[in-house]
Amino acid sequence: xxxxxxxxxxxxxxxxxxxxxxxxxxxxxxxxxxxxxxxxxxxxxxxxxxxxxxxxxxxxxxxxxxxxxxxxxxxxxxxxxxxxxxxxxxxxxxxxxxxxxxxxxxxxxxxxxxxxxxxxxxxxxxxxxxxxxxxxxxxxxxxxxxxxxxxxxxxxxxxxxxxxxxxxxxxxxxxxxxxxxxxxxxxxxxxxxxxxxxxxxxxxxxxxxxxxxxxxxxxxxxxxxxxxxxxxxxxxxxxxxxxxxxxxxxxxxxxxxxxxxxxxxxxxxxxxxxxxxxx
Amino acid sequence: xxxxxxxxxxxxxxxxxxxxxxxxxxxxxxxxxxxxxxxxxxxxxxxxxxxxxxxxxxxxxxxxxxxxxxxxxxxxxxxxxxxxxxxxxxxxxxxxxxxxxxxxxxxxxxxxxxxxxxxxxxxxxxxxxxxxxxxxxxxxxxxxxxxxxxxxxxxxxxxxxxxxxxxxxxxxxxxxxxxxxxxxxxxxxxxxxxxxxxxxxxxxxxxxxxxxxxxxxxxxxxxxxxxxxxxxxxxxxxxxxxxxxxxxxxxxxxxxxxxxxxxxxxxxxxxxxxxxxxxxxxxxxxxxxxxxx
Numbered sequence: 001x002x003x004x005x006x007x008x009x010x011x012x013x014x015x016x017x018x019x020x021x022x023x024x025x026x027x028x029x030x031x032x033x034x035x036x037x038x039x040x041x042x043x044x045x046x047x048x049x050x051x052x053x054x055x056x057x058x059x060x061x062x063x064x065x066x067x068x069x070x071x072x073x074x075x076x077x078x079x080x081x082x083x084x085x086x087x088x089x090x091x092x093x094x095x096x097x098x099x100x101x102x103x104x105x106x107x108x109x110x111x112x113x114x115x116x117x118x119x120x121x122x123x124x125x126x127x128x129x130x131x132x133x134x135x136x137x138x139x140x141x142x143x144x145x146x147x148x149x150x151x152x153x154x155x156x157x158x159x160x161x162x163x164x165x166x167x168x169x170x171x172x173x174x175x176x177x178x179x180x181x182x183x184x185x186x187x188x189x190x191x192x193x194x195x196x197x198x199x200x201x202x203x204x205x206x207x208x209x210x211x212x213x214x215x216x217x218x219x220x221x222x223x224x225x226x227x228x229x230x231x232x233x234x235x236x237x238x239x240x241x242x243x244x245x246x247x248x249x250x251x252x253x254x255x256x257x258x259x260x261x262x263x264x265x266x267x268x269x270x271x272x273x274x275x276x277x278x279x
Numbered sequence: 280x281x282x283x284x285x286x287x288x289x290x291x292x293x294x295x296x297x298x299x300x301x302x303x304x305x306x307x308x309x310x311x312x313x314x315x316x317x318x319x320x321x322x323x324x325x326x327x328x329x330x331x332x333x334x335x336x337x338x339x340x341x342x343x344x345x346x347x348x349x350x351x352x353x354x355x356x357x358x359x360x361x362x363x364x365x366x367x368x369x370x371x372x373x374x375x376x377x378x379x380x381x382x383x384x385x386x387x388x389x390x391x392x393x394x395x396x397x398x399x400x401x402x403x404x405x406x407x408x409x410x411x412x413x414x415x416x417x418x419x420x421x422x423x424x425x426x427x428x429x430x431x432x433x434x435x436x437x438x439x440x441x442x443x444x445x446x447x448x449x450x451x452x453x454x455x456x457x458x459x460x461x462x463x464x465x466x467x468x469x470x471x472x473x474x475x476x477x478x479x480x481x482x483x484x485x486x487x488x489x490x491x492x493x494x495x496x497x498x499x500x501x502x503x504x505x506x507x508x509x510x511x512x513x514x515x516x517x518x519x520x521x522x523x524x525x526x527x528x529x530x531x532x533x534x535x536x537x538x539x540x541x542x543x544x545x546x547x548x549x550x551x552x553x554x555x556x557x558x559x560x561x562x563x564x565x566x567x568x569x570x571x572x
Binding site: 162165180202 | 339409417426511521523536
């Protein structure tokens with residue numbers, strides 16, 4: 001028995017290796033199809049929420065342009081705006097709208113949107129919550145569905161692990177940063193949150209808007225439907241733009257080429273791959 | 280002469296190859312230990328977080344600079360104890376049944392099932408726990424969610440079965456036939472023989488199985504993460520409370536953490552490490568003492 005098991009294992013390993021090699025081969029061939037090489041150093045910085053998207057886009061960009069060097073420091077939106085203004089970053093990123101006094105000479109570019117749906121079990125009769133009610137539920141001030149027009153049963157709060165970009169965004173946009181109630185159930189990843197909410201009629205959770213499926217019910221927030229369109233037209237409250245900005249007078253070609261790449265079909269595919277909404 | 284010399288050379292080469300292989304394990308264990316301890320002790324040496332607060336705190340809120348793992352230590356211990364309490368008796372009785380009672384056909388079938396159970400990836404235990412055990416616990420729970428200490432214990436109890444069963448069974452089968460025959464000759468029944476003669480004779484092997492079971496239970500991560508609830512605070516006081524074991528704390532947050540937060544996740548690993556060493560040493564001593572007497 002153990003011999004045949006070994007055989008199976010070996011053949012699996014060989015299969016995996018061949019697949020990996022094939023994968024390498026195909027990504028290699030895309031490299032050769034690109035146009036003239038771009039060189040130079042691109043150093044971006046700013047919002048940590050966009051880091052996954054920008055890092056992924058950066059490594060894809062440097063794979064396509066081996067002469068270009070790319071770094072991104074996640075230091076926060078405000079720092080990104082300051083750095084872009086001062087020219088210490090070749091481009092800055094923010095996960096919020098710029099204030100008027102911050103705008104200066106900056107050229108802004110929305111390269112993605114982030115939208116988060118509040119999800120309930122389909123059996124729950126509640127269809128709309130205000131942002132304030134969501135915050136109170138997550139802080140533990142509202143603990144029964146009857147307080148928000150539902151059945152008389154306790155609310156099971158499901159949240160994400162500390163450090164999750166989705167959790168950061170929800171806490172900031174809904175307004176309960178670092179005030180999550182102590183006995184909230186913590187699940188790792190959008191999928192697990194969704195499974196938990198689908199399995200418990202009293203649960204409330206939140207997942208990336210692009211992630212919602214039929215097993216749960218995305219409710220309206222402040223009476224606005226959670227749709228990609230409503231995120232783009234800025235009516236849905238738990239959403240934000242992902243901005244890149246640069247100073248026209250200081251920007252270099254490599255940076256512009258990178259931002260072009262970010263807005264291209266390939267770049268937008270990376271955005272979606274990492275949980276963003278393409279523009 | 281020449282041929283013998285060459286043969287000897289060959290032996291030496293093969294031997295040194297074996298030695299290198301043996302060193303892979305030694306080097307790995309050293310490297311892991313040094314790596315985890317180096318990173319985990321840093322925050323207390325550099326005074327970026329007080330050790331006492333870390334060990335006795337009951338709230339884990341990295342954003343507010345609160346890193347207490349006491350409630351996780353309690354959770355880990357409770358979950359492991361519970362899994363051992365349920366899993367070990369079932370496992371030992373299974374082993375007894377396979378080796379002492381079942382016909383060769385039924386025994387083979389059960390053994391095959393247990394081996395298969397050992398091969399199931401732990402994440403699948405978690406998915407099973409989340410899909411079946413958690414909703415079932417929810418039905419009987421006074422709480423509003425099914426993720427709980429109880430769900431964790433049930434999943435872990437199933438997970439330690441293969442380890443304890445297979446090692447117990449091997450050591451029960453290794454008990455010499457003469458022991459049983461002697462017991463029967465004195466007029467003892469089969470059950471009396473099993474409990475008074477066979478099991479005590481196989482004790483040290485069974486204890487080894489239990490130690491490995493404890494190790495598996497306290498170190499299990501993926502399956503537990505899905506069913507334990509992972510709350511950010513709170514010492515469990517009932518079977519239906521949620522827990523956050525040490526392992527899942529690391530696995531949940533390591534991906535995003537940086538700075539002190541990351542170092543303290545390594546510190547969590549150090550605590551886990553120390554726990555496993557203590558358990559191993561303690562039970563080892565226990566076994567030796569009993570065998571000695």
